[in-house]
Amino acid sequence: xxxxxxxxxxFVGRYLNRFLSERGEQVTALGREAFTKGFDLTxxxxxxxxxxxxxxxxxxxxxxxxxxxxxxxxxxxxxxxxQVALQACSVPPKRIFAASAIGIYPESDCxxxxxxxxxxxxxxxxxxxxxxxxxAWEQANAKLTPTPVTMRFGVVxxxxxxxxxxxxxxxxLGLGGPVAGGQQCFSWVHIHDLARAVAHLIDHxxxxxxxxxxxxxxxxxxxxxxxxxxxxxxxYLIPLPLWQLKLMFGEGAQVLTxxxxxxxxxxxxxxxxxxxxxxxxxxxxxVK
Numbered sequence: 001x002x003x004x005x006x007x008x009x010x011f012v013g014r015y016l017n018r019f020l021s022e023r024g025e026q027v028t029a030l031g032r033e034a035f036t037k038g039f040d041l042t043x044x045x046x047x048x049x050x051x052x053x054x055x056x057x058x059x060x061x062x063x064x065x066x067x068x069x070x071x072x073x074x075x076x077x078x079x080x081x082x083q084v085a086l087q088a089c090s091v092p093p094k095r096i097f098a099a100s101a102i103g104i105y106p107e108s109d110c111x112x113x114x115x116x117x118x119x120x121x122x123x124x125x126x127x128x129x130x131x132x133x134x135x136a137w138e139q140a141n142a143k144l145t146p147t148p149v150t151m152r153f154g155v156v157x158x159x160x161x162x163x164x165x166x167x168x169x170x171x172x173l174g175l176g177g178p179v180a181g182g183q184q185c186f187s188w189v190h191i192h193d194l195a196r197a198v199a200h201l202i203d204h205x206x207x208x209x210x211x212x213x214x215x216x217x218x219x220x221x222x223x224x225x226x227x228x229x230x231x232x233x234x235x236y237l238i239p240l241p242l243w244q245l246k247l248m249f250g251e252g253a254q255v256l257t258x259x260x261x262x263x264x265x266x267x268x269x270x271x272x273x274x275x276x277x278x279x280x281x282x283x284x285x286x287v288k
Contacts, residue, residue: 001202004044005081007054007099011161012153012191016052035078038125041085048093050202053082053141053148056099060163063129063252071133086145096148097201098141102187102214102262104134104152110185110218115265116210129153129251130258138210147208149201154214154262158191159286167228176229177238177269180245182222184259188254190276190285197264200272212264217278221256224279231283232259 002021005015010027017029034041035055045051057074061067079098086092104120106128122140125131134152141148156162170176189197197213219227230237245253264272276282 001025001049002047003027003052004048004093005052005054006034006078007031007056008052008060010054011158012037012099012156012194013111014161015158015191016195019192020199023199035081041081042088045085045093046089047091050095050097051082051093052097052198053079054099055079056137059101059103059130059251059252060255061168062249064250068251072136075133075137076140079137079144083140083143083145088246092145094146095197095205096144096146098138098144098148099149100138100141100150101130101134101208102154102212102260103130103258104138105260105262106131107248107259108185108261109183109259110220110261113185113261113263113286114217115263116212117265119133130254149208150210151198151201152210152212152214152262153194154187154189154212154218154260156191157188157196157282162191164286171225171228171232171234174234176225176234176236177240178222178225179227179240180221180242180253180257182225182239184219184221185218185255185261186221186224187218187260187262188224188279188282190274190282192282192285193274193276196275197267197272200267200270204270207266207270209266211266212262213267214238214262214264215274215279215282216264216268217275218261218263219279227279228283228287229259231280231287263276 009031
C-alpha cells in the first residue's frame with residue numbers, strides 16, 4: 001500500500017514509519033513542512049491508499065495561554081488545511097486514519113473504566129482543556145473526506161521518546177514516587193502494540209469509527225510507578241506533590257493528574273490481541 005504519514009517525524013510517527021515499511025508498505029513520512037506555506041500537500045495526497053494524520057504539538061509541556069492555543073491550532077488548523085488539500089485531489093486517498101487522545105473522555109477511576117460505547121460528545125466540559133481539545137480535534141477531523149477512522153491514543157510507552165523518556169532518569173536515580181498522590185488511573189499502550197493496532201485497522205477496512213488504542217489493563221499511577229521502580233531495582237519513596245507539578249507545568253500538570261481508565265473494547269471485539277497486556281510486560285520489554 002501507498003501510505004502517507006503526516007506528523008511522521010515525531011515519536012509515534014517514526015516508529016509507525018519503520019513498522020509499516022518493514023511490513024512491505026510504501027511509506028512517505030512528512031513533518032511540519034507539510035502544512036507550511038508553499039508546500040504542495042495535495043500532490044503528496046494524490047493516489048495514496050491511506051493517509052495517517054498524527055499532526056499536533058506535544059501535549060506534555062508547560063502550558064501557557066499561548067501554548068494552549070498552539071495545541072489547538074496544531075490540531076484543528078492542520079485538519080482544516082488537510083481538508084482543503086483533499087478537496088483539490090484528482091485521485092483522493094482511499095482511507096484516512098486520524099489521531100486523537102483518550103483525554104476526550106471524562107475522568108474515571110480504575111474501578112469504573114470506559115470504552116467506546118460512551119459518547120464523549122454527550123458532555124459539555126467546563127474547565128477541562130484536555131476534553132475540549134479532544135472534541136475540537138475530532139470535530140475538525142470529522143469534516144475530512146473520506147470519513148476517518150479515529151484512533152484515541154493512551155499514554156504511549158516506548159524507547160527513546162514519549163512519556164517514559166521523561167520518567168526514566170529520576171527513577172534510575174532512585175527518585176521515583178507517586179505523582180499527586182498516585183491514585184489517578186493510568187491508561188497506556190506499548191508503542192509496538194499501537195503500531196500493530198494500526199496495521200490491524202489497515203487489514204480490516206470494514207472497521208470504522210473510533211477506537212481506543214490503549215492496553216486492556218489500566219492501573220493507578222502509584223501501581224505503575226512501583227512496577228517501574230521494581231524492574232529498575234530502585235526505591236520508590238519520593239512523592240511528587242501537585243503543587244510542585246503546577247510549578248513545573250502550570251495548567252499542563254493535568255496531563256499527569258488526569259484519571260483516565262479506558263478500555264480498547266472495539267479493538268478486542270474485532271479480534272485484536274495485545275502482545276503487551278500488562279504494564280510489567282511492557283516495561284520489562286522497554287527498559288531491558
